[in-house]
Amino acid sequence: MKFKGRVWKFGHHVDTDLIIPARFLNVSELGVLAKNCFADLRPNFAKDVEPGDIIVAGTNFGCGSSREHAPLAIKAAGISLIIADSFARIFYRNAFNIGLPILEMENAGDSFKEGDLLKVDLMTGEIQCLNNKRKFSAKPIPPFMQEIISAGGVVNHIRGKEAR
Amino acid sequence: MTMTITEKILAAHSDKNSLCPGDLIEVDVDMALANDITAPLAIKVFEELGRAQVFDTEKIALVPDHFVPNKDIESAQQVKIMTEFARRHHIKHYFELGESGIEHVILPEKGLVVPGDLVIGADSHTCTYGALGAFSAGVGSTDLGVIMATGRTWLKVPETIKLVFDGQLRRWVGGKDLILFTLGLLGVEGAVYKALEFSGNTISRLSMDQRFTMANMAVEAGAKNGIFEPDSVTRSYMEGRSVKKASYLRSDPDARYEKVINIDTTLIEPQVALPHSPDNVYALSEIVPVKLDQVFIGSCTNGRLEDLREASRILKGRSVSRGTRLIIIPGSPGIYKRAIQEGIIETLLDSGAVIGPPCCGPCLGGHMGILAEGEKALSTTNRNFLGRMGHPKSEVYLASPALCAASAVLGRIGDPDQL
Numbered sequence: 001m002k003f004k005g006r007v008w009k010f011g012h013h014v015d016t017d018l019i020i021p022a023r024f025l026n027v028s029e030l031g032v033l034a035k036n037c038f039a040d041l042r043p044n045f046a047k048d049v050e051p052g053d054i055i056v057a058g059t060n061f062g063c064g065s066s067r068e069h070a071p072l073a074i075k076a077a078g079i080s081l082i083i084a085d086s087f088a089r090i091f092y093r094n095a096f097n098i099g100l101p102i103l104e105m106e107n108a109g110d111s112f113k114e115g116d117l118l119k120v121d122l123m124t125g126e127i128q129c130l131n132n133k134r135k136f137s138a139k140p141i142p143p144f145m146q147e148i149i150s151a152g153g154v155v156n157h158i159r160g161k162e163a164r
Numbered sequence: 165m166t167m168t169i170t171e172k173i174l175a176a177h178s179d180k181n182s183l184c185p186g187d188l189i190e191v192d193v194d195m196a197l198a199n200d201i202t203a204p205l206a207i208k209v210f211e212e213l214g215r216a217q218v219f220d221t222e223k224i225a226l227v228p229d230h231f232v233p234n235k236d237i238e239s240a241q242q243v244k245i246m247t248e249f250a251r252r253h254h255i256k257h258y259f260e261l262g263e264s265g266i267e268h269v270i271l272p273e274k275g276l277v278v279p280g281d282l283v284i285g286a287d288s289h290t291c292t293y294g295a296l297g298a299f300s301a302g303v304g305s306t307d308l309g310v311i312m313a314t315g316r317t318w319l320k321v322p323e324t325i326k327l328v329f330d331g332q333l334r335r336w337v338g339g340k341d342l343i344l345f346t347l348g349l350l351g352v353e354g355a356v357y358k359a360l361e362f363s364g365n366t367i368s369r370l371s372m373d374q375r376f377t378m379a380n381m382a383v384e385a386g387a388k389n390g391i392f393e394p395d396s397v398t399r400s401y402m403e404g405r406s407v408k409k410a411s412y413l414r415s416d417p418d419a420r421y422e423k424v425i426n427i428d429t430t431l432i433e434p435q436v437a438l439p440h441s442p443d444n445v446y447a448l449s450e451i452v453p454v455k456l457d458q459v460f461i462g463s464c465t466n467g468r469l470e471d472l473r474e475a476s477r478i479l480k481g482r483s484v485s486r487g488t489r490l491i492i493i494p495g496s497p498g499i500y501k502r503a504i505q506e507g508i509i510e511t512l513l514d515s516g517a518v519i520g521p522p523c524c525g526p527c528l529g530g531h532m533g534i535l536a537e538g539e540k541a542l543s544t545t546n547r548n549f550l551g552r553m554g555h556p557k558s559e560v561y562l563a564s565p566a567l568c569a570a571s572a573v574l575g576r577i578g579d580p581d582q583l
Contacts, residue, residue, distance in 0.1 A: 013352055013441065017549040022528040025201045026231055026238035028208070040556040060353040063386065064549060065528075066288040068205055068304035088386055089357050090288060094304035154306055155212050 001101065001122040001150065003081050005052040008045070009114040012058035016065040016091070020073045033069055034076035051078040054118055058084065058109030062091025071095040081120060083108045083127065083138060096145055099153035103127075105138035122146065166416035168324045169393055170359040173299040173413060177282040185323040185422070194281040196311045197225040199267050200232060200239065202286035202304075203246040209309025210249075218253050219315030225257035225276060226250050227267035230524045235531045265496030265522035268292040268380065268464035273496055278402065279394040280411025284311055289464050289546065291382045295375035296402075297394030297413065302383060322359045322388045323422035324415075325350075329364035331429035336579050338474075339374030340466060340544065340564035342366070343381045344435035348445030349425070356386030358422065361415065363393065366429040372401040373470035380465045381546050384442040434579050436542075437562035440550045448567065448579055458489045458541040459572040460553075461565050462520070463527040466544035467495030469502055471565040476508040478569035478580050484516035485575025491533040493520040517572070529553050535560075542571050 017040075024036045038045040055074065061084040062070060071094045074082070082095070082102045095102045101122055105111070112118065117130040125140035141149070151157035165182040167175065175183045177191040198206050203226055210218070218224055226246050231239035250258035257276060264270070268289050271277050279297035283290060286308035293300035303317070311317050329342060346360075360382045362375075370378075375392050382390025392398075393414045402410060433447040461467075461475050472494060484490045492512055494500035500522060503509050509519060518533075526533035527545040535541055535554030541561070543553070548560035561577060570580040 015547075015549040017529075017547070017552050021551055022530060026236060026242060028204050028242075040551045060356065060386065063352055064288065064547060066202065066286060066290075066302040066304050068202070068286075068306060086353070086356065088353075089388060090302055090304060093307060097304060097306035154310065155209055158213065158310070 003052070003054065003120040003122065005054040005080055005118060006050065007054055007056050007112050007114060007116040007118060008049070009112065010055060010057040012109065013060045013063055014057055015063050016067050016070045019062065019070040020067065025067060025069055030072060030076040033073035037073040037077040046077050049078045052080050053078060054120070055079050055082045056084070056108055056112045057082065059086045061087050063088035066090045068094045068098065071098055071100045075100045085109055096148050097154045099149055099151070101149050103138040103141070105136060111136055122149065166419045168359065168361060168415040168419045168421065169297065169413050170299055170324055170361065170389060170391055171321060173280060173282060174319065174321055176280070176411070183321045185321050187321040188318060189321060190316055190318050191282055193223065193284050193311050193315055193317060195223055195225060195277055195283045196285070196308060197227065197267055197271065197283070197290065198286040198305070198308050199230050200228040200243050200246055201230045202308065204242050205305035206286055206309040206312060207245060207249045209306050210312045213310065213313045215313045218255065218312050221254045222256045223315065224255050224312055225267070225271060226255055227259055227270065228261065228264050229266050230528065231530050232264070232523050233261060233521060263497060266464045266467055266524055269467055269495030269499070272296060272376065273498055275406030275408065278406050278408045278410035279398055280413055284308070284317055288383045289380050291387065291390045292376055292380040292464060294382065294389050294391035295372065295379040297392055297398055299389055299391065301389045320357070322357055324359040324361050325355055326361045326363060326421045326424045328424060328426045329362070329366035329429050330426070331366055333366060333429055334433060336434050336566045337432055338564055338566070339370055339377040341432060341435045342429070343378040344437055344445045344562065345432050347381065347384050347437070347443045348435070350385045350443070352384060352441060352443045353386045355382070358387050360385065360387045360390045362390065367392065368395060371470060372397060373468040376468065377465055381442065384546060434564065434567055436567065436577060437548055439548055439559040439561065442547055442562060448577070451577065453576045453578055454540055455576045456488050456542050456571055457539040458491065458533060458535060459568050460491045460526055460533055460541060460543035460545065461568050462493030462495065462525055463545040464495065464524070465546045466565050467493060467499070469499050471544065472499065472503050472508050473506070474565045475569040476511045478566060479515040479517070479573065480511050482515055482573045482583065484572045488572055488575045489533070490515070490517040490572040491520060491526065492517045493525045493532065494522055496522050526553050542568055542577055544568050
C-alpha cells in the first residue's frame with residue numbers, strides 16, 4: 001500500500017484526551033468524532049485536514065486511555081497514516097484493528113516538519129520527503145498486520161477469512 | 165524453564181507449557197469487560213461478526229460507570245444499547261443503576277476476578293486487577309467485540325520490570341505515593357509493553373485497597389499490566405468472596421527480568437503529580453502549594469473504603485475551605501453503604517463535602533465536577549493530561565486521599581500535618 005500526503009506535525013506523548021476529549025465520548029458517530037479531533041489542542045485541525053494527509057509525531061503517540069474513538073477520530077478526519085517514533089500499546093492495537101495504518105520510525109519527530117509532502121510505501125517502510133528528496137526507513141509492519149490493514153481492519157479480516 | 169508470574173498466567177491460558185518475552189500467543193479469557201463508553205463500539209463489532217451468541221454468558225461484565233446516572237441524551241442512548249445487548253444475550257454480570265459502581269471497584273468486590281485469572285477489558289485501567297495476582301490488561305472496543313464472540317485474543321508476552329520496595333512507609337505515605345513516585349522514576353513511556361511486578365517488604369505489608377491503587381496506575385507508565393504476587397493479604401481478601409477457582413502463582417526465584425529496580429521506601433515523601441502529566445511528579449515539600457478551586461476524592465484509583473476512611477479521619481471536626489469545592493464519590497454501592505454505617509458520610513457532609521453516586525464522575529471530564537477556565541483541582545484520580553477534568557485552561561494535580569482531604573481544609577495543596 002502506498003501513500004502520498006501532507007504532514008501535520010505533533011510532539012511527544014500526544015495523549016488520547018488531546019486526540020478526542022472525553023466530552024465527545026458519548027457518541028460513536030464518525031462524523032462527530034472527526035469534527036472534534038484535536039478540538040482542544042489544534043481547533044482548526046478537523047476543518048483543515050485534507051483526505052490523505054499524514055500525522056508525524058514523536059514518542060509514545062496515543063498514550064492514556066484505551067478509547068478506540070481516538071484512532072477512529074483521526075481516520076474519520078481524513079488522515080491516511082501516522083508515522084511516529086513510537087506508539088502507546090493500546091493505541092497501536094486499536095489503530096490496526098480499525099484499519100488505520102501506522103509506522104514506527106526512529107527520530108520521525110525530528111525528520112519531518114509541518115507541511116512536508118511525503119511518499120510512503122507501507123510494505124517496505126520506505127518514506128520519501130518530496131520537498132528535499134531525502135529517503136528514510138521506517139520499521140515495516142509484519143505481514144499478518146499488513147493483511148489486517150489491507151482488509152480495512154480486523155473485523156473485515158476475520159470475515160474475509162471465514163468466507164474463504 | 166523459569167518464569168515470572170505474568171509469564172506463568174499467560175502460559176496457563178495458552179497451549180504452551182512455557183513462554184518467553186516476545187512470544188506471540190493466543191489466550192483464553194476468563195473475564196472480558198466493557199463500560200458505557202466502550203461497550204457500544206464493541207457491541208457493533210460483535211454484531212458485524214455475525215455470531216448468534218456470546219462465547220460465555222458468565223465471563224463477560226458490562227458496567228455502566230463513566231457517564232451515569234445518564235449524563236445527557238447521548239449517554240442515555242449508549243447505556244440503552246448496552247442494557248439491551250446484555251438482556252438479549254443473557255449477560256450475567258450486567259449491573260443496573262443501583263447495583264452498579266466503578267467497574268474496577270465492583271468486579272473485585274463481587275469476587276468476579278480471582279488470583280490467576282486472565283482479564284481483558286475495554287478500559288485502560290483494567291490493569292487494576294493485577295493487585296490480586298491476575299493478568300489483567302486494557303484493549304480497545306474492537307478487540308473486546310472479538311473476544312465477546314470468540315473468548316480468545318492474541319497477546320505478545322511482555323518483558324517484566326521488577327520493582328522492589330523495601331522499608332517502612334513514612335507518615336502520610338501510602339500506595340498512591342508509591343505509584344506516583346514510580347511514575348516519576350519511569351516516565352509515561354518507561355514501561356511501554358512491559359509487565360510491572362511490584363514486590364518487596366513494603367508491598368507485603370500493603371493492604372489490598374492500596375495494591376489496587378498501585379496496579380491501577382501501571383498503565384500510566386505505558387505498561388501492559390501491573391501485578392502483585394498473591395500472599396496472605398490476598399488470601400484474606402479473597403476469603404469467602406468468590407465461587408471461582410483461584411490459582412495462587414508466584415514468580416520463580418530465578419526468573420529473568422528485563423530490569424530490577426530497588427526502591428528505599430523510607431526516602432519517599434508524600435508525592436504530587438503536577439499538570440499536565442502523571443509522571444510530572446514531585447515530593448510535596450518541593451512544590452508551590454497552589455490554591456485550589458476543587459478537590460476530588462474517588463475514582464477507580466482511590467474510591468475504596470480505606471480511602472474514604474482516611475479522608476474522614478482527617479476531615480473530622482474540620483471544614484472545607486471557603487472557595488474550595490470538595491467532591492467525594494464512593495466507588496460502589498457497597499462501599500457507600502459501609503461508609504454510612506461507619507459514620508464516614510456524616511463526617512464528610514459535616515465538613516462541607518458533596519457526596520456523589522458511585523461512578524467515574526469528574527475523573528475524565530464527564531460530569532459531577534467539571535473545571536472552568538483557569539481553575540485548579542487536586543484529585544485522587546489517575547490522569548491529569550491537558551483538559552482532562554474540563555476546560556483546556558484548567559489544571560489537575562494528582563495525590564493521595566490523605567493529601568486531598570487536608571488540602572480541601574487548607575484551600576491549597578498541603579498535608580495533614582499542616583492542619
